[in-house]
Amino acid sequence: MSTFLNILVVGLLLGGIYGLVSIGLNLIFGVIRIVNFAQGELVMLGMYGAYFSYWLVGMDPYVSILVVVPALFVFGVLIQRFILQPLQNESMMQIFATFGLLLLLQNVILAITRGTGYTVPTDLSTVVIDIAGLKISLVRLIALFAVTAVAVGMSWFLKNTLPGKAIRAVTQDRRAARLMGINVELTFMLTFGMGAALAGLAGTLLAPIYTMSPQIGGNFILAAFAVVVLGGLGSVWGAFIGGFIIGLIEALAGYYLDPALKHAVWFLVFIAVLIVRPGGLFGIAGAEEVGLREQH
Amino acid sequence: MSSIEIPMAMSGRAAPGITTFRVELVRILVLSLILLGLAWVYGKNPFILNILAYTFLFAGLSSAWNIIGGFGGQFSLGHGVFFAIGAYLTANLYLHFQISPWLALVPAAALAAVVAAAVSWPTFRLKGPFFAIATMAFNEVAFVLANYFETLTGGPRGLSLPFKAGLANMIFTNRFSYALLMLGFLVACLLVSAAVLRSRFGYYLQAVREDEDAARAAGIRVLQVKLLGMALSAALTGIGGALFAMYLRFVDPPTLLSLPDIGVKFALIALIGGVGTLYGPLAGALLIVPVESYLRAELGGMVPGTNLIVLGAVLILFALFMKRGLIGAGTALWQRLTSARPEGGGGG
Numbered sequence: 001m002s003t004f005l006n007i008l009v010v011g012l013l014l015g016g017i018y019g020l021v022s023i024g025l026n027l028i029f030g031v032i033r034i035v036n037f038a039q040g041e042l043v044m045l046g047m048y049g050a051y052f053s054y055w056l057v058g059m060d061p062y063v064s065i066l067v068v069v070p071a072l073f074v075f076g077v078l079i080q081r082f083i084l085q086p087l088q089n090e091s092m093m094q095i096f097a098t099f100g101l102l103l104l105l106q107n108v109i110l111a112i113t114r115g116t117g118y119t120v121p122t123d124l125s126t127v128v129i130d131i132a133g134l135k136i137s138l139v140r141l142i143a144l145f146a147v148t149a150v151a152v153g154m155s156w157f158l159k160n161t162l163p164g165k166a167i168r169a170v171t172q173d174r175r176a177a178r179l180m181g182i183n184v185e186l187t188f189m190l191t192f193g194m195g196a197a198l199a200g201l202a203g204t205l206l207a208p209i210y211t212m213s214p215q216i217g218g219n220f221i222l223a224a225f226a227v228v229v230l231g232g233l234g235s236v237w238g239a240f241i242g243g244f245i246i247g248l249i250e251a252l253a254g255y256y257l258d259p260a261l262k263h264a265v266w267f268l269v270f271i272a273v274l275i276v277r278p279g280g281l282f283g284i285a286g287a288e289e290v291g292l293r294e295q296h
Numbered sequence: 297m298s299s300i301e302i303p304m305a306m307s308g309r310a311a312p313g314i315t316t317f318r319v320e321l322v323r324i325l326v327l328s329l330i331l332l333g334l335a336w337v338y339g340k341n342p343f344i345l346n347i348l349a350y351t352f353l354f355a356g357l358s359s360a361w362n363i364i365g366g367f368g369g370q371f372s373l374g375h376g377v378f379f380a381i382g383a384y385l386t387a388n389l390y391l392h393f394q395i396s397p398w399l400a401l402v403p404a405a406a407l408a409a410v411v412a413a414a415v416s417w418p419t420f421r422l423k424g425p426f427f428a429i430a431t432m433a434f435n436e437v438a439f440v441l442a443n444y445f446e447t448l449t450g451g452p453r454g455l456s457l458p459f460k461a462g463l464a465n466m467i468f469t470n471r472f473s474y475a476l477l478m479l480g481f482l483v484a485c486l487l488v489s490a491a492v493l494r495s496r497f498g499y500y501l502q503a504v505r506e507d508e509d510a511a512r513a514a515g516i517r518v519l520q521v522k523l524l525g526m527a528l529s530a531a532l533t534g535i536g537g538a539l540f541a542m543y544l545r546f547v548d549p550p551t552l553l554s555l556p557d558i559g560v561k562f563a564l565i566a567l568i569g570g571v572g573t574l575y576g577p578l579a580g581a582l583l584i585v586p587v588e589s590y591l592r593a594e595l596g597g598m599v600p601g602t603n604l605i606v607l608g609a610v611l612i613l614f615a616l617f618m619k620r621g622l623i624g625a626g627t628a629l630w631q632r633l634t635s636a637r638p639e640g641g642g643g644g
Contacts, residue, residue, distance in 0.1 A: 100611025103604045226433070
C-alpha cells in the first residue's frame with residue numbers, strides 16, 4: 001500500500017512539472033493556433049537564465065524568477081511579432097519556423113556552454129519532507145504549488161480582466177473580435193509573450209530539479225503535447241489536469257510495467273486520445289479542426 | 297501552397313506549363329547523368345564521395361516523403377519509423393539468415409508500407425498540425441520500442457554488420473559504388489514521383505491537399521487516396537533505410553529515429569527545395585546536405601552544433617522569405633527574366 005502511495009506521490013509531483021510546462025504551450029496553441037515546437041526550448045532558456053543569474057550575481061533560482069520571466073515575455077513578443085505573425089494562416093510554414101527556432105536555440109546554447117551540464121544550487125534542493133513514510137522533495141512540491149497557482153491565476157485573468165477577455169474573444173472568433181475593435185495582432189503578441197513567460201517560470205522552477213542540458217526541452221515538449229491534447233485545446237484546467245494524468249500514467253507504467261517503457265505507454269495513450277477524441281477531455285469537440293480553417 | 301500548376305487538359309496533349317511524363321523522363325535522365333558526372337569527377341576523393349552518397353540518399357528519401365507530404369499535403373514527421381523498419385529488417389535478414397540485402401529490399405518496402413497503412417488509417421482522421429504531432433509521437437514510441445526489444449534491434453548498443461565486401465552483400469570497398477547505389481535510389485524515387493505526379497492518382501492526391509471536402513464531393517475516395525500515397529511513400533523510405541543500413545553497416549535507435557536528423561529532415565529538405573514540386577527535394581538536398589556535412593566537419597570540433605544553428609536559421613529564413621523553396625524562387629526568377637506571363641492557375 002505504501003509503495004502504491006509513493007508511486008501516486010511521484011506521479012502527482014511529476015504531473016505538476018508537466019502541467020507547469022503545458023499551460024504556456026496550451027495558451028499559445030489554443031489562442032494563436034500555433035504548434036510551438038520550440039516551447040521546450042523556451043523552458044530550457046528559463047533554466048539557463050536561472051543558472052546565468054546564479055553564476056553572475058549568485059542569485060537564488062527562486063529570486064531569478066523576477067528577471068527570467070519578464071525577459072522571456074519580451075523574447076516571446078519578439079518571436080510572435082517577427083517570425084510567427086508574418087506566417088499567419090500557413091500552419092505548415094509555422095511548424096517549419098518553430099522547428100527552426102528549436103534547432104537554433106538548442107544549438108546556440110550548446111555552442112555557448114559546450115554541452116557542460118549545470119545545476120543551480122538552492123538551500124531548498126536537499127530538503128525532503130517525510131509524511132508517514134512518504135518522501136516528498138520540497139522543490140518538486142513547490143512546482144506543484146506553482147502550477148496550481150498559475151492555473152488559478154490564469155483562469156482568473158482570462159475571465160475577469162480586459163486583456164483576458166480579449167484573448168478569449170480572439171480564441172472564439174478572430175474576425176468578430178476584430179470587428180469589436182480588439183487589436184488581434186497585439187493580443188497575439190501578448191499571448192505568445194505570456195506563453196513564453198510561463199515557460200520561463202517553469203524553467204526557473206525546474207532548474208534546481210534537473211541537470212541542465214541544451215536538449216532538455218525535448219524531455220518536456222512531447223509530454224506537454226500529450227498533456228495539451230489530453231486536457232483539451234486551449235483549456236487552462238485541461239492542461240492542469242492533463243499534466244497529472246500523464247504524470248500518473250508515467251509513474252504507474254514505470255513501476256508496474258517497465259521503466260524503459262513508461263514513455264511508450266503515455267505516447268500510446270496520447271495517440272489513442274488524439275484519434276478517439278481529438279478535442280481532448282476538456283476541449284470542445286471539433287476544436288482541433290478550427291485551427292486549420294482560415295481565419296482573418 | 298498553391299504552387300502546383302492546375303491541369304488544363306487531361307488528354308494526351310499537355311496544357312501550357314504542364315509537362316508530360318515523357319518530358320520528365322528526359323529531364324530525370326539528364327539530371328542523373330549530371331550527378332553521375334559529378335560523382336565521377338570526385339571519384340578519388342572519399343570525403344566528397346561520402347557527402348555525395350548522403351546527398352543522393354537524402355534527396356531520394358525526401359522525394360519519397362514528398363509524395364505524401366508534398367503532393368498529398370500530409371505533414372508526416374514519422375517517416376523515420378519506416379526508415380528504421382527498412383534498416384532493421386535488412387540488417388536482421390542479413391545477420392541471421394544471410395539473405396542478400398538486394399532481396400531484403402522487397403520485404404523492407406512491403407513491411408514499411410503495411411505498417412504505414414495500419415498506423416495511418418486511424419491517424420488520417422487528424423489534420424494539419426495535429427497529424428504532425430501524432431506522427432511525431434509515433435516516432436517517439438518507435439524509439440522507445442527499438443531500445444526495448446533488444447533481440448530485434450540490438451537495443452541501445454545497436455547492430456553491427458560485418459564487413460564482407462561483395463556485390464551480393466551490397467558492401468563495397470570503394471565509396472564510388474555507394475554513390476552509384478544511392479544515385480540509383482534517387483533516380484528510382486524521382487521516377488516514381490514523376491509517374492505519380494502525372495497520373496490520375498497524383499491529381500487525386502493534390503486535390504485532397506488543396507481541399508479535402510471538395511475532393512470528397514468530387515467523388516474522390518479521400519482516405520483510400522491518402523493511404524495509398526502514404527504506403528507508396530513509406531515503401532520507398534523503407535528501401536532508403538535498407539540502403540542506409542548497408543552503407544553505415546551499423547544501426548542503432550539514435551541514428552535511425554532521431555527526429556532532427558532523420559524524421560524531420562526529410563520534410564525540411566523538401567520544404568527548403570520546394571514542397572510539392574518534383575525536383576524540390578533534390579534541390580533542397582543538394583543545398584542542405586553538403587553545407588551541413590561541411591559545417592559539421594569544419595566547425596563541429598571547435599564549436600559543437602554549428603551545423604544545426606545554420607540549419608535552424610536557414611529554416612526560419614526560408615519559412616519567412618522563400619515559402620516556395622528553391623524551386624519556387626527559381627521559377628519566379630525565370631519567369632521574370634523571360635518576362636513571360638505566368639500560365640495556368642498558380643498565383644499564390
